[in-house]
Amino acid sequence: MTINETEKCGYELLKSGEVVGIFPEARIEESRVIFKLSHGVNLEVSEKRARETFSPERAELCGLIASDGTICKYVRTHEVSFKNVDCELIDGFCRLADEVYDIKPHLYSTSHVTKEGEKREYYRAVIYSKKVAYDLWMFGVKGPGYYEFHPPIEHLDEEGIKAYLRGFFSGDGNVSLCKDGQHEFRVYSSFREGLEEIREMFEMLGFHPHEVREEDKEITPEGIRKRFYFTIPEEDHLKFIEEIGTRKAEFKRKFELIKSINGRRED
């Protein structure tokens, strides 16, 4: 394949001398060319292949939806929603939705006031759009079962993988930080297959995640549902903070503390 820059319409993509595509924008990198399509989908052309890849914004949005989001079809509407207690995360979801789909989600909150007068809120950002729902379903981002998700690995480059993991971890991740400085990073899901795929993505980036485990049967109450998780070893925590990061305010605070703990360790 070859690429021609034209004065009139931007860039032409040619295969055996025939024009197969015209694109107004292109980003030329060392080993590939990225053409912008729509809704955060790009066309990546390299010597080896051409494939559709997700922009980091779209990838992160997909990660958020795979964790705390839902795609539902109701009688009259289609809803893509995201629920969380963290305002920054909800705000992040809205900005990503706006950037990818040019849609501003509707915001709702459910609140509760304790006897002490403390207000606790749960936020919900909703996109009412059949077009968005089908666009995400088409790539298996979430569903058809409530908990089913598959990371769209074949559409993610390295930046996309990082962005997807940032989104997923901001929802279904956990950073435990105890007062004696111990820290643990866990990733949860009720859907084991999807979680195994998430784990593989960490491996692709050079992390050393532990194997996926079922919650300890010897200590959990007997029940009809299971939950799965894997942990990221401590040796990878700084790499995680630098390369993946989070949009969640509480995790950002903990990341700063972990960096200072590790800084002290090196002194």
Place this chain on the structure above:
Amino acid sequence: MYAATVWGWGERFEDVGRNCKKHVDKRWKENIKECKIEIMASERNDGVCYWLTVYLSSPRDVEKIAEDLFYTALFKGDTKVDFVNTYLFDSMVSNKVVCRKSIDEVRNEFDMFIKEVAKRFRSDSKIEPIAKVKKVEFNVDVCLICELESTVANKVVIDAIHWDFELLSNFVKSLIDDLIEKELASRVLGYGLRTGSTDSLEIVDIGQRKEMVFVRLERRNKPFDKNVDS
């Protein structure tokens, strides 16, 4: 026993009570002696996985109680409620859940368990050389159980899992306060601890500090088969 998941994350919050009532009303026959409503949730800031369970002898107040239980969990820190499950039994199963120890007794039990773990793993080839120069701390998930008396139900039970006992007991204490505030429970009857055996534990992570070493242990895993439904 009839058991079903009547609500899962992604469904509307306001459907919880209605779904529970619908399932319980449909299945409640003469032979049913007790039903159990179970909220399975995880608090993501501290990483505590927990279950709130209420036992009832009548289907009458299921909707209201399920809703109150659900919202108690939902507003606890950064909680995600994974599932709401209902179970119906032809016998009184709540009698079998008895936890009557004090929190101090349970704390001692936890300390004993950690000592047992340390005894078993101190001589491990990865730990022995470090243990000679640094203090070693072993971390294993445990489950703290709390049995609560209730005026609206036969019993309310909390099961919560984490490896830091102080964090866990503070978390359970704050859940107890919320349950009492919502009038789902009236007082604590006692506590219990589930530790599992040390036989199947394995070392998964070693965190080094200047003067300390943290050793994380987990139970040995079964290999994952994609063809078996998770």
